[in-house]
Amino acid sequence: MEFVIVSYPTRRPVYVDGDLSGxxxxxxxxxxxxxxxxxxxPEDCDPIFCEIMVKGTxxxxxxxxxxxxxx
Amino acid sequence: xxxxSIRLGACMAVLAGALLLSGCGSFQxxxxxxxxxxxxxxxxxxxxxxxxxxxxxxxxxxSGGGTRAAALSYGVLEALRDTQIQWENRRISLLDEVDVIxxxxxxxxxxxxxxxxxxxxxxxxxxxxxxxxxxxxxIDSTLTPAGLLKLGGASFGRSDLAAEFYDREVxxxxxxxxxxxxARRPFVILNATDMTTGTQFPFTQDxxxxxxxxxxxxxxxxxxxxxxxxxxxxxxxxxxxxxxxxGYRQPEWVDLAVRDHKSRINIRRAxxxxxxxxxxxxxxxxxxxxxxxDGGVADNIGLREPLxxxxxxxxxWSVLRLINQxxxxxxxxxxxxxxxxxxxxxxxxxxxxGLVDTLTAAAVVPLGNYSFDTLExxxxxxxxxxxxxxxxxxxxxxxVSKGPRCELDISVPHQIEFFPIEVAFEYIEAAAExxxxxxxxxxLELPRETVDKLRKVGQQILNExxxxxxxxxxxxxxxxxxxxxC
Numbered sequence: 001m002e003f004v005i006v007s008y009p010t011r012r013p014v015y016v017d018g019d020l021s022g023x024x025x026x027x028x029x030x031x032x033x034x035x036x037x038x039x040x041x042p043e044d045c046d047p048i049f050c051e052i053m054v055k056g057t058x059x060x061x062x063x064x065x066x067x068x069x070x071x
Numbered sequence: 072x073x074x075x076s077i078r079l080g081a082c083m084a085v086l087a088g089a090l091l092l093s094g095c096g097s098f099q100x101x102x103x104x105x106x107x108x109x110x111x112x113x114x115x116x117x118x119x120x121x122x123x124x125x126x127x128x129x130x131x132x133x134s135g136g137g138t139r140a141a142a143l144s145y146g147v148l149e150a151l152r153d154t155q156i157q158w159e160n161r162r163i164s165l166l167d168e169v170d171v172i173x174x175x176x177x178x179x180x181x182x183x184x185x186x187x188x189x190x191x192x193x194x195x196x197x198x199x200x201x202x203x204x205x206x207x208x209x210i211d212s213t214l215t216p217a218g219l220l221k222l223g224g225a226s227f228g229r230s231d232l233a234a235e236f237y238d239r240e241v242x243x244x245x246x247x248x249x250x251x252x253x254a255r256r257p258f259v260i261l262n263a264t265d266m267t268t269g270t271q272f273p274f275t276q277d278x279x280x281x282x283x284x285x286x287x288x289x290x291x292x293x294x295x296x297x298x299x300x301x302x303x304x305x306x307x308x309x310x311x312x313x314x315x316x317x318g319y320r321q322p323e324w325v326d327l328a329v330r331d332h333k334s335r336i337n338i339r340r341a342x343x344x345x346x347x348x349x350x351x352x353x354x355x356x357x358x359x360x361x362x363x364x365d366g367g368v369a370d371n372i373g374l375r376e377p378l379x380x381x382x383x384x385x386x387x388w389s390v391l392r393l394i395n396q397x398x399x400x401x402x403x404x405x406x407x408x409x410x411x412x413x414x415x416x417x418x419x420x421x422x423x424x425g426l427v428d429t430l431t432a433a434a435v436v437p438l439g440n441y442s443f444d445t446l447e448x449x450x451x452x453x454x455x456x457x458x459x460x461x462x463x464x465x466x467x468x469x470x471v472s473k474g475p476r477c478e479l480d481i482s483v484p485h486q487i488e489f490f491p492i493e494v495a496f497e498y499i500e501a502a503a504e505x506x507x508x509x510x511x512x513x514x515l516e517l518p519r520e521t522v523d524k525l526r527k528v529g530q531q532i533l534n535e536x537x538x539x540x541x542x543x544x545x546x547x548x549x550x551x552x553x554x555x556x557c
Contacts, residue, residue, distance in 0.1 A: 001382070001455055003484060016384050017324035022395035027484040029391060031383040033337040034327040051327070055336050059459035060466060060481065 002054045003062035004028045006037055009069050013040035027062050030054060037065055046070045096221030098231050098309045102288035104280070107319040112276030113247050113286050115171070115258040115388035123168055123256050124159055125398040127546075128390060129405070130171045131257070132374050133178025134442075135299070135367035136409030137513040140177035142201050142522045143409045145192075146529025147494055148181060151405075152193065153530075153551035154543075165548065169257045171380075171388065173273075175366035175373040177515075178407065179261045179298035180241070183291040186259035187245040200241050201522045205515035212236050228306025230296050238292030247274075247294075248287040258388060262366035262373055263297040266307055267358070270346050271369040273376055274298075277387035281350035282310065282361065283317035297363040301513075302434075307364040315353040324385040340385060371438050372408055372445045381452055397485045403542060404449065407529065408495040410442055411509045446493065453489045460486055490542045494532045504528075 006014045008024040015021065015038045022028040024039065038049040045067040057063045111117070131151075133144040151166040158168065174182035180200050185192045212218050213232055221227050238244045250259070261274040272278060274294040279286040297308045328344035331337060350358060366373065380386045381402070384395075393399045417424055424432075463483050470479040499505040508528060511521065533539055534550045543550060 001459070003459075005482060017327065018322060019384065019389070019392060020396065021384050021389075021392045026395075027482050028395045029484045030395075031337055031340055031385065031391075033331045033340050035384075036323055036327060053331070053334070053336065059462055059483065062482070 001029050002032050003057045003059050004030060004037075004054055004065060005062050006039075006065045006067065008039060008045060008067045012045075014038075015040065024067070027059070039067055044070050096224040096227030096231060098226050098228075099234070099290075099293060101279075101282075101310050102285045103311075103313040104283045104285045104317045107280055107283070107317045109280075112279075113251050113274075114276050117251070117254070118256045118258055119254050120170075120256055122161075122163075123170060125170070125393055126400045127158055127168050127403070128393065128399045128401065129165070129169045129403045130173065130377050130390075131169055132372060132377060132404065132406045133172065133174040133182050134373055134406070134408045134410060135176030135178060135365065135371045135513075136411070137177040137299075137301075137515050138201060138205070138517045138522065139411070139511045139513065139525060140175075140407075140409035141180045142517070142525035143494065143529040144174075144178045144407045145181045145196060145201060146526035147405065147407050147533055148185065149193065149526060150530035150533045150551070152190075154548055156543075156546040156548040158546060165546075171377065172257050172259045173262060173373045173377050174260070174298065175262050175371055176299040176301065177409070177513075178373060179295045179366070182259050183242065183261055183295045185257075186250045186253075187242060187291050189253070189255070197522070202519050203240075203516070207516060208240070209233055209236055209515065226309055228308070230300045230305045230308045233300075233305060234290070234293040234296035234308065236292075237295055238290045242291045242295070244290060244292070246288060246290045250291070251287055260376060261291075261294045261298045262370070262376060263294075263300070263308075263363040264366055264369040266362045266364050266368075268346055268349055269369060271366065271375055272297075272361070272363055275387065280317075280319050281312075281314065281347060283313035283315065283319055284310065298366045300363065300365045302364055302368065305365075307362040310361045310363060312350065312358055312361055314351045314357065319351065321347060321351065322385070328385070340383065343379070343385070367438065370441070370445060371410070372406060372442050374404075374406060374445050374449060377404065378445075378448055378452060394485055394487055399485075399487055401488045401490065401542075401545065403490040403492065405492045405494065405533070405539075406446065406449070408442070408446070408493060410439065410495065411511060411513070412439075412497075413510050414506065449491050453491050456487065456489050459484070488545065490538045492533070492536045492538045492542070494529055494536065496528075496532075498532050498535070499528065 005027055006024050012024045013020055014024055016030060016035050032055045034051060034053045036049055036051045039045050050065055054063055134140050152164055154165040155162055156165050172182045181196060184196050213229060218232055263272045265272045276286045300307055325344040325347055328340045332341040380388050380390045383389060384391055463481050467479050470477040496505055496508040499508060
């Protein structure tokens with residue numbers, strides 16, 4: 001199992017590989033591999049989406065993926 | 072006169088041939104899907120949970136094993152119906168909280184019946200299936216002139232006849248359209264095996280999307296026949312593929328997983344993706360027909376699909392997605408495993424085992440070993456979920472022991488309580504009784520008393536399972552013992 005935190009200034013639904021899979025700023029569990037992360041609309045975040053290989057994480061050291069507010 | 076006789080004989084032969092050809096059966100063609108629509112069809116997310124809460128997520132798994140498996144699974148369904156729990160300020164039956172049933176072969180009969188008729192199963196299923204000599208009736212229907220004529224067709228096998236029999240005699244010709252119309256959980260997944268890929272083939276719209284076929288037009292009898300097409304005794308069933316004709320799009324993860332293949336990061340995920348692509352490839356040697364055999368060939372427990380749903384986000388009914396959304400607090404997996412271990416006299420003699428004995432061992436032993444590994448995977452999954460929590464609490468305790476300034480603020484994933492429960496003959500305490508059950512044959516007919524014993528022992532093993540007892544404590548449950556209701 002892999003562990004990821006998708007950060008964003010506010011709470012926003014997180015889509016992993018196109019499916020609603022949790023919320024920003026919380027630890028999400030997923031299987032290893034390349035995943036595509038997007039936030040729910042509005043599209044005011046940067047980047048619009050993030051494709052990244054998730055591997056080698058632990059519950060103590062989750063991968064952090066940062067989205068920032070564009071304006 | 073002789074010429075006339077020859078002509079008459081020739082005419083008769085042509086007529087008989089024509090009759091034979093017209094009578095020869097062809098498989099019941101599965102309907103095409105006009106247009107891919109992920110918002111319709113038999114899908115987990117389309118079923119109304121109603122009062123069934125996701126917080127308590129219950130998965131039932133029914134293994135293969137003919138009537139033995141069907142009766143054992145039915146006994147567990149009876150036990151769950153009679154088990155009362157306290158949940159969200161309501162006193163309800165544990166059966167009402169079942170979200171998913173995954174089944175194989177013999178276990179697919181009660182699963183399909185419950186999907187189609189709900190609680191009517193408890194009034195009807197024993198007489199419609201369990202107490203019947205299904206195997207003899209199947210043989211009888213094969214040996215009729217109509218049956219023999221149908222079997223003359225190259226695309227019609229004994230399992231096609233069995234499917235017609237199940238439709239007529241067991242499931243009342245019910246189709247998935249009726250299951251969809253019920254729109255209620257549990258989501259029942261009957262599993263067969265794709266002969267070519269050797270992978271599990273679940274009867275869900277997500278799987279039939281790959282063939283551009285509409286599951287709603289398929290009967291439960293045909294699905295159960297595919298799931299229980301025991302190799303040798305029964306033939307595989309044919310399904311037509313219309314891939315490429317309904318505008319289907321693979322889910323996003325498929326392309327990502329295939330790209331990962333070379334990196335070997337998650338080979339299992341890549342293999343699942345490539346398996347999906349094998350159905351939709353239209354350029355090189357497209358698969359026009361899919362041949363399905365017994366679900367037990369790929370996984371005789373029926374647990375692999377639920378394990379993927381628990382461990383991966385990339386599953387049509389991913390439980391992990393629900394866990395990440397904090398929708399699940401307690402995850403219960405009840406495996407009803409009717410696997411046997413018949414006594415053999417092989418080791419009482421120095422004689423070289425015969426060909427049949429050797430081939431049977433070659434076919435059955437790997438299945439047993441694979442089932443063992445499948446159950447181990449479930450235990451590993453439970454350990455993995457628990458391990459991460461133990462690690463976090465261990466670190467926190469260690470930090471606290473160093474003084475208040477060292478207190479750690481660690482974000483943790485949503486924690487669930489996992490209850491892996493297994494109903495299997497090996498957990499019967501009395502050796503003689505255990506051996507008796509472990510020597511029951513795999514057949515579609517058993518004496519009524521044997522069926523009743525299986526129903527009873529299913530309830531008994533469930534109630535004695537340590538994880539089930541823990542669940543009952545957590546839910547202030549009351550189990551029906553000795554036939555007495557709560």
